[in-house]
Amino acid sequence: MQRIAIATSQLQGKQILLTIEQYHYLNRVLRLKEGDRFIAMDGLGTWWLAALEEAQTAQIVEQIAVQTELPVTITLMAALPKGNGFDDVVRYCTELGVSTIVPIISDRTLLNPSPQKLERWQRIALEAAEQSERAIVPTITPPVTFTKSISTVTATYRYICVARGANMHLKKAIDSVPLVSEIVIAIGPEGGWTTTEIEKATSTNFQTVSLGKRILRAVTAPIVALSVIAATFEESTPRMS
């Protein structure tokens, strides 16, 4: 069944006020007729089964239980790689269940991204959330410097991935984290974090961790980290459908 994302403000009681674009997409592109059903997602965790109406509206049939979200809340602080690599970080990590992505301007980040980039990432997150059947569209914050971002962290479980050196593997580090928790994971750019950045992080209680013995690209590391965290928190709860 087709899914579209709606804003909370589009809900009026049991009715959804569709935008012109949404109505056009459902009616013209997907060829849905009056009474045909689709799924509306509010991006905050709620899905509704809805039936299309003629006057650019839809009637809510019922709320749907979604079971595709992780019990753990993951904030990914990922340094901006060169080129368009962050598009892939957003797409893959959304598929893997991330809650919030903070694009980080690190000491070794070369460019300050344009505001258009943020809109692009938010659009990619929306598409990836729909495709992977998530109930929540992750938040992508505006880019921020690493120093500023670590000063705002409130989560108890904080990890910073470091490519070289004898650090504990992330998988081992999160083994004792309770099922319903907040995890923050920071991942550096090509060339890694600077020593100063790692020191700043550890002084605010970030634990240094490894993602394995090979040197991963800046685009690969966040995907690996999310895969490992998602698997740890989901291994005992198979999907039911």
Add this chain to the structure above:
Amino acid sequence: MQRIAIATSQLQGKQILLTIEQYHYLNRVLRLKEGDRFIAMDGLGTWWLAALEEAQTAQIVEQIAVQTELPVTITLMAALPKGNGFDDVVRYCTELGVSTIVPIISDRTLLNPSPQKLERWQRIALEAAEQSERAIVPTITPPVTFTKSISTVTATYRYICVARGANMHLKKAIDSVPLVSEIVIAIGPEGGWTTTEIEKATSTNFQTVSLGKRILRAVTAPIVALSVIAATFEESTPRMS
């Protein structure tokens, strides 16, 4: 230090006979002079520290111990996704330690790839192996049908990833696999395996497993599977360097 991949046939006692292209790369592109050192990898697990000589040769200084390979041997059987998605599968999975990648023509695969594609994937694997500091360049086999490929599997531990249904998570399934083993993991195309394919696999002792509750793209699923397997076999052995 710069690394280049050499063929075993280029080794003559303590000397490496460089190709014109390799010598040009080392001498002209990297500006190495006589006596400057680089790393030569044979793609089969051995690295040597070598010193450049003038006559398109290099002298082996010593063999280097590499610790970037997984103890487990992983064969990935991945159905070919549409477009150029397989490039990413090869690149990411090489970074994550895969041993062999078998491009699978499944019931839902639309196109038979050209021979140029195989050469391209092998080149990507070589580049990714160098970048991630692997000692082994993974083997990419020519594309093969799923039915044919499962008839040649000899590994004891065989898994087929299925997107929907209540299957055990891959992470849980591999928990009891011994450290030095061979694992085969089969991952389907967009739209998933057909029922016939899943039945064929289970009849040859493949275990159906899940990669989590969200629907992953055909490109994402192999990366997640490799991340989970690599983390399971590496969590207790941090990188030393």
